[in-house]
Amino acid sequence: MTALAHRPPALDKLLESDTLRALTQQHGRAAVRAAARSALEAWRAEAATTPFDTAAFEAACRSALERQAAAALRPVFNLTGTVLHTNLGRAVMAPEAIDAVVAVMRGASNLEFDLARGARGDRDDHIAGLLTELTGAEAATAVNNNAAAVLLVLAALADRKEVPVSRGELIEIGGAFRIPDIMRRAGAKLVEVGTTNRTHLRDFEDAFGPRTALVMKVHASNYAIQGFTAAVPVAELAALCRARGLPFVEDLGSGTLVDLTRWGLPAEPTPAQSIAAGANVVTFSGDKLLGGPQAGLIVGDQALIQKIKRHPLKRSLRLDKMTLAALEATLKLYRDPDRLAERLPALRLLTRGQAELRQVAERIAPAVALALGDRVSVQVLPCSSQIGSGSLPVDRLPSACVAVGAPAGAKRAGRLPDRLAEALRALPVPVIGRIEDGQVRLDMRCLDGAAAEATFVAQLGALAQARL
Ligand SMILES: *Cc1c(COP(=O)(O)O)cnc(C)c1O
Numbered sequence: 306m307t308a309l310a311h312r313p314p315a316l317d318k319l320l321e322s323d324t325l326r327a328l329t330q331q332h333g334r335a336a337v338r339a340a341a342r343s344a345l346e347a348w349r350a351e352a353a354t355t356p357f358d359t360a361a362f363e364a365a366c367r368s369a370l371e372r373q374a375a376a377a378l379r380p381v382f383n384l385t386g387t388v389l390h391t392n393l394g395r396a397v398m399a400p401e402a403i404d405a406v407v408a409v410m411r412g413a414s415n416l417e418f419d420l421a422r423g424a425r426g427d428r429d430d431h432i433a434g435l436l437t438e439l440t441g442a443e444a445a446t447a448v449n450n451n452a453a454a455v456l457l458v459l460a461a462l463a464d465r466k467e468v469p470v471s472r473g474e475l476i477e478i479g480g481a482f483r484i485p486d487i488m489r490r491a492g493a494k495l496v497e498v499g500t501t502n503r504t505h506l507r508d509f510e511d512a513f514g515p516r517t518a519l520v521m522k523v524h525a526s527n528y529a530i531q532g533f534t535a536a537v538p539v540a541e542l543a544a545l546c547r548a549r550g551l552p553f554v555e556d557l558g559s560g561t562l563v564d565l566t567r568w569g570l571p572a573e574p575t576p577a578q579s580i581a582a583g584a585n586v587v588t589f590s591g592d593k594l595l596g597g598p599q600a601g602l603i604v605g606d607q608a609l610i611q612k613i614k615r616h617p618l619k620r621s622l623r624l625d626k627m628t629l630a631a632l633e634a635t636l637k638l639y640r641d642p643d644r645l646a647e648r649l650p651a652l653r654l655l656t657r658g659q660a661e662l663r664q665v666a667e668r669i670a671p672a673v674a675l676a677l678g679d680r681v682s683v684q685v686l687p688c689s690s691q692i693g694s695g696s697l698p699v700d701r702l703p704s705a706c707v708a709v710g711a712p713a714g715a716k717r718a719g720r721l722p723d724r725l726a727e728a729l730r731a732l733p734v735p736v737i738g739r740i741e742d743g744q745v746r747l748d749m750r751c752l753d754g755a756a757a758e759a760t761f762v763a764q765l766g767a768l769a770q771a772r773l
Pocket of ligand 1: 558
């Protein structure tokens, strides 16, 4: 057989080879034909210089088809040290949540069907009971994310009316969520109250007028004001609102459902505390500290929640069955707080101690050193992780990392950290670390369990060929 020829066979002839037939079985006729056509065109573009090579043509088809077949959205190793990393998908789901999602995906479910009455039901019913039980609120509903929750609450309760907010709380969360913009989009009029660092109860009283719809308090989430500061305690503001007959709405941002100090983590306000302090509506995320799927949870007074649920935007922002299934299963784990740190991955990752993480780093470091050889130096170093997603922005969790830098004796790291980071991202399960002090640092906090460690180590061989 002549593998090399100056003229290629016709496309239909090429498609009949054993290799392309096998690829057709796997990827389908249309995709293989398109890949073959592109490979032929690429050859023609330089036909004057290279003879047609069937093996190279088939390899080009195979790699193009494999590239297309690889999922665009796929798992990565989050070794950034930020546990709830918005760009990397935030909370890792509990096995219970994963099983619940798979179950409702496989077939029909009672999503909006009341099995007891045999009549149409409400999709919120699957989670409302758990949310009221866990927060002490009268009623609850849920939407696509917390940004949507804030939008819906304002649209439903403050349309064309005024909403006083402290100037210290006019925040921007990453991804263009800004309180003043959301207000405008919801049709509410923001009334700025107090100053950036200090807001007093009398500032709110001065802001109240006939067009005031409600008072809103926003958790500062991703920044902290320090020094000469004053904010009105929730209970005082709630009492003032109650006296004036105005709803008091609090956007808690992360809103964990349990007291995190129990696990040595920094304190974060809970929806239950806000409700107990007199808040009428509280919104918070499902996939931040709560450790569930992306969702925006709204709890509060029965009459206000009913009004929120009846707003037309609720239909546009509602949750799908997969999210509801994951949310219900996640919320159920909170019924047993004693076992929560074992069962809820987000909390398990946040509570891993530095000694344990150092052991992981000591196990992993030799494999990294072996894969990269004497082109680098590999150390185990202490480092600090962050919670992420605007939760507890100034708090750090002591952790341990595998730090990879220029070999001992090299004067400068040069481009090595960037090239190494790129090579790590190109692995079959991409590894995302962070670059600090001329080193790529791989924080071990989210490398969770023996199976994950084994997968991580098994793919490191590919680094041997990386250009550093
Ligand atoms: C994170 C956050 C939001 C947005 O929540 P998403 O669930 O990401 O939409 C809104 N408000 C505050 C205070 C936040 O911290």
